[in-house]
Amino acid sequence: MQTNISKQFENNPAVQEAEEILRSCVHCGFCTATCPTYQILGDELDSPRGRIYLIKQLLEGSEVTEKTRTHLDRCLTCRSCETTCPSGVRYGRLVEVGREVIEKKVPRNFSERLQRSLIRKIVPYPGRFSILLKMAQLSKPFLPGSLRAKLPQKGLLRAVKVTSQKRKMLVLDGCVQSVVTPATNQAAMRVLEKLGIELQVAPKAGCCGAVSHHLSEQDEGLDFMRRNIDAWWPYIESECEAVISTASGCGAVVKDYGDLLKLDSQYAEKAKRVSELAKDFGEILAKEKLPEIDKQKVSRKVAFHSPCTLQHGQKLAGLVENILTGIGFTLTYVEDSHLCCGSAGTYSILQPELSQQLLENKLSSLQKEQPDVIATANIGCQMHMASKAGVPVKHWIELLDEVLS
Numbered sequence: 077m078q079t080n081i082s083k084q085f086e087n088n089p090a091v092q093e094a095e096e097i098l099r100s101c102v103h104c105g106f107c108t109a110t111c112p113t114y115q116i117l118g119d120e121l122d123s124p125r126g127r128i129y130l131i132k133q134l135l136e137g138s139e140v141t142e143k144t145r146t147h148l149d150r151c152l153t154c155r156s157c158e159t160t161c162p163s164g165v166r167y168g169r170l171v172e173v174g175r176e177v178i179e180k181k182v183p184r185n186f187s188e189r190l191q192r193s194l195i196r197k198i199v200p201y202p203g204r205f206s207i208l209l210k211m212a213q214l215s216k217p218f219l220p221g222s223l224r225a226k227l228p229q230k231g232l233l234r235a236v237k238v239t240s241q242k243r244k245m246l247v248l249d250g251c252v253q254s255v256v257t258p259a260t261n262q263a264a265m266r267v268l269e270k271l272g273i274e275l276q277v278a279p280k281a282g283c284c285g286a287v288s289h290h291l292s293e294q295d296e297g298l299d300f301m302r303r304n305i306d307a308w309w310p311y312i313e314s315e316c317e318a319v320i321s322t323a324s325g326c327g328a329v330v331k332d333y334g335d336l337l338k339l340d341s342q343y344a345e346k347a348k349r350v351s352e353l354a355k356d357f358g359e360i361l362a363k364e365k366l367p368e369i370d371k372q373k374v375s376r377k378v379a380f381h382s383p384c385t386l387q388h389g390q391k392l393a394g395l396v397e398n399i400l401t402g403i404g405f406t407l408t409y410v411e412d413s414h415l416c417c418g419s420a421g422t423y424s425i426l427q428p429e430l431s432q433q434l435l436e437n438k439l440s441s442l443q444k445e446q447p448d449v450i451a452t453a454n455i456g457c458q459m460h461m462a463s464k465a466g467v468p469v470k471h472w473i474e475l476l477d478e479v480l481s
């Protein structure tokens with residue numbers, strides 16, 4: 077695709093990167109076939125190809141309106157289009173740049189700004205998020221049914237006795253997961269301990285930066301990333317083998333730290349090293365020899381939902397499914413498994429109607445073969461699906477921990 081980027085972006089490295097991405101698109105439209113919003117809305121401007129055109133116009137200096145911003149807002153950033161694209165168009169990065177530019181050109185009204193600001197000021201901070209959750213739990217009987225269903229149930233906590241091991245890895249505790257499902261990382265610690273690996277948590281690390289980043293507050297997102305790098309660096313300098321994420325959404329962002337901080341002279345090298353060490357929990361397990369498992373314990377039928385951040389973002393489609401079937405679980409067939417469940421970071425709050433429609437479609441495919449449990453690999457998807465599913469929704473590491481115990 078030819079481009080003629082406006083002179084106003086002459087010294088903007090992000091826009092230069094976006095121009096390169098725009099030029100790699102050959103406008104074939106293959107990506108429209110796997111775009112969830114295009115499937116639901118049927119409007120070319122709600123497809124990847126349409127949005128690429130809108131971003132091109134925006135960066136070429138054409139007039140843009142709230143309508144343009146709405147089409148970009150409706151994108152889930154699920155990156156299903158990237159998996160389908162034969163030309164390797166990095167759509168996820170392109171839409172980030174497009175959103176950052178349009179946020180400044182078409183400012184939001186007061187209530188939208190307030191909503192986004194509240195999300196940014198609460199969600200990435202476990203202390204604040206925990207207080208909000210407790211208040212919501214206390215007022216649960218008075219909440220409307222739709223909101224009540226969204227309140228997460230805490231997973232069962234079992235004490236973990238961490239013993240020192242020769243092999244050490246770091247785990248990202250993150251923000252929402254550490255409050256809502258701390259059982260996930262506890263399970264990860266127990267599983268890795270059986271393999272002779274000690275999972276460490278850096279107390280000063282926190283949100284991976286995704287919340288701010290996805291709300292087009294790039295500088296704020298980069299500050300979260302720098303904070304994590306500072307917190308992890310002493311561990312990395314000593315003996316830590318990997319920086320593990322048990323939430324695929326956070327893992328996808330940590331793997332991008334190197335790219336996102338490449339222009340920061342103070343952090344670029346460290347960020348690159350962190351990204352090299354960043355691994356999804358599944359990538360670690362795939363390389364280890366798992367202990368023998370009592371086959372009777374794996375009799376449950378499992379429907380696995382592969383989060384977009386795992387299959388499209390980290391390009392790890394099939395990895396967890398292979399681990400689960402390898403140890404004896406029966407996985408059901410899930411139709412349209414490439415499509416998003418509608419959680420998509422803050423999407424379920426900001427685009428509730430589309431998000432609910434995607435959730436209903438997802439649960440209907442996942443529950444078609446009547447599984448005993450739905451398993452997934454990301455806290456956002458887990459909470460979103462648990463709000464309406466007819467069976468328990470767990471992190472797959474918890475299933476593994478149960479059968480290894």
Ligand code: SF4
Pocket residue numbers: 100101102103104105106107108124125128157160161162163164165167
């Ligand atoms: S993003 Fe890829 S699949 Fe979509 S129109 Fe461009 S080249 Fe074709």
Ligand code: SF4
Pocket residue numbers: 110111112113114122123124127150151152153154155156157158167
């Ligand atoms: S990221 Fe997902 S929703 Fe957005 S254009 Fe691509 S496929 Fe469609």
